[in-house]
Amino acid sequence: MIELDKVAYSYGGGELLSDISLTVQPGSFHFLTGPSGAGKTTFLKLMYGDLLATAGQVRLSGVDTRTMSRDQIALARRKIGVVPQNSQFLDHLSVADNVALPLQVAGRDATEAQADLEQLLSWVGLSSHRDAFPPELSGGERQRVALARAVMMSPDVILADEPTGNIDWEMSQRILKLLVELNKMGKTVMIATHDLTMIRASKAQVQARVLRIANRRLQLAGADL
Amino acid sequence: MKATTLAMALMVGDPHSDRVVPPTGFTAQLTSFTSAAMAFLACFALALSVSSGRLADRWAQELSQSLTIRISAPGDQLAVQTQAALAVLETTPGIEEARPLDADEQRALLAPWFGQSLPIEELPVPQLIDVIEASDADLDVDGLRLRLQAEAPGAVIDDHSRWRRPLVQAAQRLRGLSALSLILITGAMAAMVTLAAHAALSANRSVIEVLRQVGARDDYIAKAFVRRFTLRALGGAAVGTIAGMIAVALMPSSEATAGFLTDLGFRGLGWLLPATIPILAGIVAFAATRFAALRTLRTMA
Known part of the structure; x- marks a missing residue:
C-alpha cells in the first residue's frame, strides 16, 4: 500500500505539489490526469521513491521514503513496476534481456524464469521480437516492452506515466487492455495521462478512480469526464 | 578471507x-x-x-668501517711516530687491521695532482695508515684520538665522516x-x-x-x-x-x-x-x- 500524507514537493524555489494526501488501496485502479506540466510525473516519481517529498510523508508499506536508505528504496522498487513516459532501455541488450533485467538485478537466475519470460513476451505480443534490440522497435512496441519489464518481478503496484503517449489509438487501447488485465489479476494500477478519451474508453472495462492535479493540489475528478 | x-x-x-x-x-x-x-x-x-x-x-657500511690516520711530523720523527701509532692501534679493541701505506701507494694517491714521477721520498709528505675496523666491534674513535695524541702527537684521525x-x-x-x-x-x-x-x-x-x-x-x-x-x-x-x-x-x-x-x-x-x-x-x-x-x-x- 502506498500512502501520501500532506505531501509537498518543491524544486528550484517553487512548489510543484502541495498538501497532497492519498491512500492507494491494493487492487485499485487510478487514473491521474491534469494539464501538461501539472506535476503528474513528479507525483508518480514521489510514489516510487525516485523523488523525495520536501514536506509530508510518502509511505511505502508503512515506511516513510525519506527515512529509507538507498538500498531500501531499490528493494522497494522491485515491488513497484514503472512504465516511464519515455521508456529507456539498455540498447545493447535484446528485448528479452531487457525484460529480464529486473530479475538479473535482483540476483535471480533468468534461465529459471525462462517460461515466465516467454509467457510475458507473448502476453504483450512481442514473442517475435524477443531477439530484436530496442532501437529497432516502434513507439508502441517500446511501451509494451516497458510494460513487460515493469511486471517481470510480479510487482504489487504498476505505475504508468503516459503509457499511450505518441502511439496510435489502436495500440493505446491494446496497452490499456493489458493494464486492465493486470488490475484484474489483483495488481494496483495507476496511470498518469492527459488523454481523456482513454479514460472514457476504460469505463466499460474497469472501475477506475480518476484523480486530477490542478493548481498543485490533488482533486477527485470524474463527473466532468 | x-x-x-x-x-x-x-x-x-x-x-x-x-x-x-x-x-x-x-x-x-x-x-x-x-x-x-x-x-x-x-x-x-x-x-x-x-x-x-x-x-x-x-x-x-663500507666507509664507516674504515678510517685513515695521517701522521705529519719532521722527517726524523716520522718513522718513530708511525711505529708508535701502529703500536697504539694494535692494542686498540675493534681494529681488524692497520697498515701503513708504502711509497708507491702514496705516490699513486697523489698522481692525479702531481704526476707519476713525484719524488715522494724527498718531500715532507705525511705518512698514511689505513685502518680497517672489525665488523663486529664498536670502535671508540674519541678514545683512540686521545691515545694517539699522547703517543704520536703528529697523528690525525680522519674517519671519513666529513665527506661520507x-x-x-x-x-x-x-x-x-x-x-x-x-x-x-x-x-x-x-x-x-x-x-x-x-x-x-x-x-x-x-x-x-x-x-x-x-x-x-x-x-x-x-x-x-x-x-x-x-x-x-x-x-x-x-x-x-x-x-x-x-x-x-x-x-x-x-x-x-x-x-x-x-x-x-x-x-x-x-x-x-x-x-x-x-x-x-x-x-x-x-x-x-x-x-x-x-x-x-x-x-x-
Missing part, C-alpha cells in the same frame, strides 16, 4: 552485472594506456629507489625522492582512473537510470563498472611493468662501466618487487572506481 573473496569475484565476475554496462572503447583504451604508462614509470622509480638505497647502505655523510645523505634522499615519485605516480594513476570512471559513468547515465528504476542497488551498479576498470588497470599495468623490467634489464651492467647509473636495477629476489606494481595498480583502480561510482550514484535518485 574477505580479500580473497573479493579478488575471486573480480577475476570471475558476475556475467549479469558485467553485461549491463555497454562496452566503452575510448575509456577502456585510456585506462589501459594510463596504467601501462604509469606502471612503466613506477618500475623505473622502484629501480631507482632500490638502487639508491643499496648504494646508501653500501657507502654507509653528504654522500650517504644524498643517496638516502635519492631513495626518498624515488619513494615519493612512486606515491605521486600512484596518486596520478588514481586520479586518471577516477576521471575515466567518471567519464564512463556520465556516458552511461541513462543505463544507470534504467538500472535504478528496475530496483538495482548501488553496489550492483558500481560492481559492473569497478570490475571492468580494475581489470583494465591490472592488464595495462602488467604490460607496462613487463616493458619497464625489460628496459631496466637492458641498462648497461656495472661490470662494463662502473658507476651509479650503470648499477640501476634489481638484483636476485629484488626482481620480484615490480610484480607488486600491477597488483597495486589494480587495488588503486578498484578503490578509485568504486569511490567514483558510489559518489556519482549518490547524486542520482
Whole structure:
C-alpha cells in the first residue's frame, strides 16, 4: 500500500505539489490526469521513491521514503513496476534481456524464469521480437516492452506515466487492455495521462478512480469526464 | 578471507552485472594506456629507489668501517711516530687491521695532482695508515684520538665522516625522492582512473537510470563498472611493468662501466618487487572506481 500524507514537493524555489494526501488501496485502479506540466510525473516519481517529498510523508508499506536508505528504496522498487513516459532501455541488450533485467538485478537466475519470460513476451505480443534490440522497435512496441519489464518481478503496484503517449489509438487501447488485465489479476494500477478519451474508453472495462492535479493540489475528478 | 573473496569475484565476475554496462572503447583504451604508462614509470622509480638505497647502505657500511690516520711530523720523527701509532692501534679493541701505506701507494694517491714521477721520498709528505675496523666491534674513535695524541702527537684521525655523510645523505634522499615519485605516480594513476570512471559513468547515465528504476542497488551498479576498470588497470599495468623490467634489464651492467647509473636495477629476489606494481595498480583502480561510482550514484535518485 502506498500512502501520501500532506505531501509537498518543491524544486528550484517553487512548489510543484502541495498538501497532497492519498491512500492507494491494493487492487485499485487510478487514473491521474491534469494539464501538461501539472506535476503528474513528479507525483508518480514521489510514489516510487525516485523523488523525495520536501514536506509530508510518502509511505511505502508503512515506511516513510525519506527515512529509507538507498538500498531500501531499490528493494522497494522491485515491488513497484514503472512504465516511464519515455521508456529507456539498455540498447545493447535484446528485448528479452531487457525484460529480464529486473530479475538479473535482483540476483535471480533468468534461465529459471525462462517460461515466465516467454509467457510475458507473448502476453504483450512481442514473442517475435524477443531477439530484436530496442532501437529497432516502434513507439508502441517500446511501451509494451516497458510494460513487460515493469511486471517481470510480479510487482504489487504498476505505475504508468503516459503509457499511450505518441502511439496510435489502436495500440493505446491494446496497452490499456493489458493494464486492465493486470488490475484484474489483483495488481494496483495507476496511470498518469492527459488523454481523456482513454479514460472514457476504460469505463466499460474497469472501475477506475480518476484523480486530477490542478493548481498543485490533488482533486477527485470524474463527473466532468 | 574477505580479500580473497573479493579478488575471486573480480577475476570471475558476475556475467549479469558485467553485461549491463555497454562496452566503452575510448575509456577502456585510456585506462589501459594510463596504467601501462604509469606502471612503466613506477618500475623505473622502484629501480631507482632500490638502487639508491643499496648504494646508501653500501657507502654507509663500507666507509664507516674504515678510517685513515695521517701522521705529519719532521722527517726524523716520522718513522718513530708511525711505529708508535701502529703500536697504539694494535692494542686498540675493534681494529681488524692497520697498515701503513708504502711509497708507491702514496705516490699513486697523489698522481692525479702531481704526476707519476713525484719524488715522494724527498718531500715532507705525511705518512698514511689505513685502518680497517672489525665488523663486529664498536670502535671508540674519541678514545683512540686521545691515545694517539699522547703517543704520536703528529697523528690525525680522519674517519671519513666529513665527506661520507653528504654522500650517504644524498643517496638516502635519492631513495626518498624515488619513494615519493612512486606515491605521486600512484596518486596520478588514481586520479586518471577516477576521471575515466567518471567519464564512463556520465556516458552511461541513462543505463544507470534504467538500472535504478528496475530496483538495482548501488553496489550492483558500481560492481559492473569497478570490475571492468580494475581489470583494465591490472592488464595495462602488467604490460607496462613487463616493458619497464625489460628496459631496466637492458641498462648497461656495472661490470662494463662502473658507476651509479650503470648499477640501476634489481638484483636476485629484488626482481620480484615490480610484480607488486600491477597488483597495486589494480587495488588503486578498484578503490578509485568504486569511490567514483558510489559518489556519482549518490547524486542520482
